[in-house]
Amino acid sequence: MPDQLVFAMEVILNGLMAGVLYALVALGFVLIYKASGIFNYAQGVMALFAAMTLVGIMKGQVPFAHLINATFGTHIHYFGWNVPALLAIILTMAVMVLLAWAVQRFVMRHLVGQEPIILFMATIGLAYLLEGVADLMWGSEIKTLDVGLPQGINLWIDESTFNIFGYGFFIDNLDIVATVIAALLVAALVAFSQYTKQGRAMRAVADDHQAALSVGISLNFIWVMVWSVAGFVALVAGIMWGTKSGVQFSLSLIALKALPVLMLGGFTSIPGAIVGGLIIGVGEKLFEFAIGPMVGGATENWFAYVLALIFLVFRPQGLFGEKIIERV
Amino acid sequence: MLDSSEGYVTEDGRKIGGVVMEMKNITLRFGGVVAIKDISFDIREGEIRAIIGPNGAGKSSMLNVISGFYVPQEGEVWFHGSKRPQMRPFEVAQQGIARTFQNIALFEGMSVLDNVMTGRLGFMKTNIIQQALWKGKAEAEETENREAVEKIIDFLEIQHIRKTPVSRLPYGLKKRVELARALAAEPKLLLLDEPMAGMNVEEKEDMSRFILDVNDEFGTTIALIEHDMGVVMDLSDRVVVMDYGRKIGDGTPDEVRNNQEVIDAYLGVSHD
Numbered sequence: 001m002p003d004q005l006v007f008a009m010e011v012i013l014n015g016l017m018a019g020v021l022y023a024l025v026a027l028g029f030v031l032i033y034k035a036s037g038i039f040n041y042a043q044g045v046m047a048l049f050a051a052m053t054l055v056g057i058m059k060g061q062v063p064f065a066h067l068i069n070a071t072f073g074t075h076i077h078y079f080g081w082n083v084p085a086l087l088a089i090i091l092t093m094a095v096m097v098l099l100a101w102a103v104q105r106f107v108m109r110h111l112v113g114q115e116p117i118i119l120f121m122a123t124i125g126l127a128y129l130l131e132g133v134a135d136l137m138w139g140s141e142i143k144t145l146d147v148g149l150p151q152g153i154n155l156w157i158d159e160s161t162f163n164i165f166g167y168g169f170f171i172d173n174l175d176i177v178a179t180v181i182a183a184l185l186v187a188a189l190v191a192f193s194q195y196t197k198q199g200r201a202m203r204a205v206a207d208d209h210q211a212a213l214s215v216g217i218s219l220n221f222i223w224v225m226v227w228s229v230a231g232f233v234a235l236v237a238g239i240m241w242g243t244k245s246g247v248q249f250s251l252s253l254i255a256l257k258a259l260p261v262l263m264l265g266g267f268t269s270i271p272g273a274i275v276g277g278l279i280i281g282v283g284e285k286l287f288e289f290a291i292g293p294m295v296g297g298a299t300e301n302w303f304a305y306v307l308a309l310i311f312l313v314f315r316p317q318g319l320f321g322e323k324i325i326e327r328v
Numbered sequence: 329m330l331d332s333s334e335g336y337v338t339e340d341g342r343k344i345g346g347v348v349m350e351m352k353n354i355t356l357r358f359g360g361v362v363a364i365k366d367i368s369f370d371i372r373e374g375e376i377r378a379i380i381g382p383n384g385a386g387k388s389s390m391l392n393v394i395s396g397f398y399v400p401q402e403g404e405v406w407f408h409g410s411k412r413p414q415m416r417p418f419e420v421a422q423q424g425i426a427r428t429f430q431n432i433a434l435f436e437g438m439s440v441l442d443n444v445m446t447g448r449l450g451f452m453k454t455n456i457i458q459q460a461l462w463k464g465k466a467e468a469e470e471t472e473n474r475e476a477v478e479k480i481i482d483f484l485e486i487q488h489i490r491k492t493p494v495s496r497l498p499y500g501l502k503k504r505v506e507l508a509r510a511l512a513a514e515p516k517l518l519l520l521d522e523p524m525a526g527m528n529v530e531e532k533e534d535m536s537r538f539i540l541d542v543n544d545e546f547g548t549t550i551a552l553i554e555h556d557m558g559v560v561m562d563l564s565d566r567v568v569v570m571d572y573g574r575k576i577g578d579g580t581p582d583e584v585r586n587n588q589e590v591i592d593a594y595l596g597v598s599h600d
Binding site: 188191192195196197198200201203204206207208210211212213214215216217218219 | 395397416417418419421422426427428429433434435436437438445446447449450452456459460461462466509510513
């Protein structure tokens with residue numbers, strides 16, 4: 001088998017794994033967009049916030065330590081304990097639910113019935129506010145996140161591919177874990193929205209507010225729930241990205257990578273977010289591998305956006321989005 | 329006849345029970361505009377109660393007060409013998425008051441069946457894990473709710489469109505789906521906001537028949553708003569007549585028909 005083909009296979013596999021991570025972020029967008037028609041620009045920052053909170057709790061950091069020390073002239077930074085990963089994840093989730101409640105109570109509730117662009121602007125404001133709060137709470141230095149997920153090259157794949165092709169594939173264990181977790185997450189989300197009372201109520205609210213009220217659904221409750229679920233997805237994405245490349249502010253920029261994913265998959269489709277993520281992941285790695293050297297590399301920076309642009313021209317609703325039919 | 333707290337018997341021999349809902353001195357203002365002015369009336373168990381009046385009389389406002397969409401500045405709402413605290417619309421719905429809307433509020437993206445199923449959300453008691461895993465009681469519960477819904481779908485003769493997305497249905501059928509969804513909640517009180525508005529004669533006749541059948545078959549207490557006098561008089565047991573936010577008549581269709589103030593309101597008399 002020619003070497004180039006074997007390389008390409010490895011590139012595709014790695015692309016799929018990267019795509020899973022894009023898909024995880026895109027999922028959070030889809031959830032909120034489906035249920036409330038809001039494009040939540042803050043989704044990426046939510047992932048950052050979740051990851052920072054998780055690290056902070058695990059290391060026993062005192063929240064707002066800098067602020068407290070500056071105000072009272074003290075020098076406290078750590079409680080002096082370490083919280084086990086699982087407990088820290090649960091606590092972080094509680095913080096995300098609290099955040100969801102606060103967003104609904106103090107921002108979104110006052111904007112019910114406003115134009116989508118206004119809601120979008122509100123989420124931009126939210127993104128920067130949250131970034132500031134995260135900074136203030138946990139400090140702005142780059143942190144490492146280790147919740148005990150396996151990392152490094154998967155030796156079994158390395159060996160078995162070496163035996164077959166004479167060339168060992170480099171697949172990161174973390175990427176495999178991310179894939180499994182993403183699959184579980186999607187299955188859970190689908191089961192939730194199709195079969196549970198809360199999921200059905202969520203779809204009802206997404207469709208018509210008045211009708212939802214008339215069958216006894218509390219809009220506030222559903223919106224808090226949706227933002228909580230999006231917070232949970234952000235937490236999962238934050239853990240994956242944080243473990244991979246450290247918890248830092250550039251994490252919030254992965255939100256921008258989710259945009260082309262959504263263009264491809266459609267803003268309203270959960271499977272679309274996954275497939276879109278995989279296409280972007282594989283596409284950008286393969287493009288860099290095949291075409292990159294000819295144009296001087298660094299195609300990963302723009303490939304996804306150009307692909308999204310092409311999609312916008314030919315299929316604006318995305319692969320799985322609801323088709324927009326205008327009656328004339 | 330109407331004074332008895334024990335209820336009364338209608339002309340066609342149906343037994344009407346005690347008071348289900350009582351509105352006491354309701355006043356509703358929007359800024360300086362008085363939409364409802366000091367109106368009191370009651371709705372009794374098993375009856376079809378109509379609220380009629382010319383456009384802008386405040387009928388829809390009254391229905392919105394009952395269903396919690398509007399909060400009156402003055403007056404009390406009594407439901408099943410106790411004063412109702414201020415409630416939000418979804419809480420009113422959970423209490424057993426279902427409604428339809430003048431401008432149809434359906435879940436356009438869902439099928440007819442899914443729409444009607446949302447009326448059963450209040451009957452889903454198993455927990456979220458059971459439902460997600462489709463385990464244990466969740467499946468039995470789903471079957472039970474599904475049966476109740478199928479019964480209503482049969483009853484309203486919309487079997488043939490069960491799987492059709494609501495957005496594709498004509499107006500008259502949408503109204504019927506909305507009625508089905510309200511019925512699925514097994515309401516103690518069913519509010520219909522202009523159920524016949526915008527319908528042709530045939531559709532109106534169908535709808536009238538369904539309203540009567542629902543009342544007869546399920547014993548549902550119904551309060552409806554309509555400005556088509558003819559339809560209302562045939563359907564209802566008692567009628568409240570509103571004009572400019574005031575109550576100008578209350579009684580059986582015959583009593584109302586012969587009420588001079590009502591005649592003036594409908595035919596137009598100069599208010600000096």
